[in-house]
Amino acid sequence: MFNRVARRAFSSTAASNYKVAVLGAAGGIGQPLSLLMKLNNKVTDLALYDLRGAPGVAADVSHVPTNSTVKGYGPEEEGLKQALSGADVVIIPAGVPRKPGMSRDDLFNTNASIVRDLASAAGDYCPKAALCIISNPVNSTVPIVAETLAKKGAYDPKKLFGVTTLDILRASRFISEVANTNPTQEKVSVVGGHSGVTIVPLISQTTHKGLPKDKLDALINRIQFGGDEVVKAKNGAGSATLSMAQAGARFAGSVLNGLAGEADVVENSYVENPVFAKEGVKFFSTPITLGPEGVKEYHAIGETSDLEDQLIATAKETLKKNIEKGVNFVEQTS
Numbered sequence: 001m002f003n004r005v006a007r008r009a010f011s012s013t014a015a016s017n018y019k020v021a022v023l024g025a026a027g028g029i030g031q032p033l034s035l036l037m038k039l040n041n042k043v044t045d046l047a048l049y050d051l052r053g054a055p056g057v058a059a060d061v062s063h064v065p066t067n068s069t070v071k072g073y074g075p076e077e078e079g080l081k082q083a084l085s086g087a088d089v090v091i092i093p094a095g096v097p098r099k100p101g102m103s104r105d106d107l108f109n110t111n112a113s114i115v116r117d118l119a120s121a122a123g124d125y126c127p128k129a130a131l132c133i134i135s136n137p138v139n140s141t142v143p144i145v146a147e148t149l150a151k152k153g154a155y156d157p158k159k160l161f162g163v164t165t166l167d168i169l170r171a172s173r174f175i176s177e178v179a180n181t182n183p184t185q186e187k188v189s190v191v192g193g194h195s196g197v198t199i200v201p202l203i204s205q206t207t208h209k210g211l212p213k214d215k216l217d218a219l220i221n222r223i224q225f226g227g228d229e230v231v232k233a234k235n236g237a238g239s240a241t242l243s244m245a246q247a248g249a250r251f252a253g254s255v256l257n258g259l260a261g262e263a264d265v266v267e268n269s270y271v272e273n274p275v276f277a278k279e280g281v282k283f284f285s286t287p288i289t290l291g292p293e294g295v296k297e298y299h300a301i302g303e304t305s306d307l308e309d310q311l312i313a314t315a316k317e318t319l320k321k322n323i324e325k326g327v328n329f330v331e332q333t334s
């Protein structure tokens with residue numbers, strides 16, 4: 001009897017005993033994201049890494065009374081190795097954000113090498129971890145991580161995710177403003193990539209497919225370029241951080257739910273995806289089911305309108321170039 005109870009207690013703890021590492025944890029996204037991960041009861045070990053400031057963020061967050069230990073690491077004393085060793089999930093918001101007038105692609109030169117080096121360390125120290133990439137341009141940084149890991153023989157396509165959840169959150173919010181509905185009840189599938197025209201919200205799959213053309217066009221444009229509203233309002237002080245932290249925490253939470261074997265955990269994410277692979281578009285965001293192995297199932301895009309078909313065609317053309325740019329970067333620099 002004692003053994004059975006003890007065993008049950010052990011197995012339920014084991015199912016929610018995860019180490020999560022946040023790389024870039026002292027940044028605008030990293031700080032609130034670290035706080036939100038501290039509030040996730042599946043996380044028992046939270047490792048916060050940044051070039052500067054992570055021990056302070058860790059000390060602060062560690063006082064929140066949830067069941068996890070929090071440690072902060074800098075680059076000294078093999079901090080990155082310590083942060084990554086044993087991690088089940090690694091979330092990467094390290095890099096520079098946009099300033100007004102910049103596209104996400106303008107960040108490539110700075111962020112590409114940051115992401116490559118962090119991915120390489122993840123390949124060395126936690127090759128089995130699920131990697132959630134937030135650093136922009138996501139359309140290219142995800143292929144950079146894939147190529148970097150592949151060179152080490154540590155690439156598992158089922159465990160590499162570009163975080164596009166903010167587009168999903170924006171779509172729910174913005175559609176509720178147009179339709180005067182409760183945003184918590186609005187679910188919009190957003191497919192493609194994570195920048196401008198590669199962001200394709202599938203409004204025809206919602207209950208609002210009858211929107212007049214002018215309202216529909218404006219809504220799609222706002223979802224595609226919603227990030228610009230924040231960049232402009234912050235006026236040089238960066239891009240979305242708080243809503244992004246919420247989006248990142250939701251996505252990483254779903255990855256953890258999948259690892260724990262929960263049923264029907266579905267999110268959209270930019271992953272190596274069979275959907276348009278034959279046309280040369282290796283990475284594409286569609287709904288996926290998350291499971292213990294990472295991606296458990298790739299879902300079809302579903303029915304789309306003629307307008308959405310055109311948007312997907314445009315997205316594919318841009319994505320091909322973004323992906324190629326990432327792949328070439330790794331080939332040329334390693």
Ligand code: NAI
Pocket residue numbers: 023024025026027028029030049050051052093094095096097098107111114118133134135136137138163164165166167194238239240241244
């Ligand atoms: P931030 O500048 O406030 O923070 C970035 C942090 O990364 C800093 O603390 C910096 O010290 C750290 N960092 C830089 N190089 C590093 C390295 N090699 N190792 C570890 N840490 C390093 O920037 P913010 O606003 O947090 O944005 C971070 C990234 O997230 C940007 O690339 C931004 O474009 C992207 N982003 C992505 C979104 C998405 O939907 N996927 C939405 C919003 C932003």
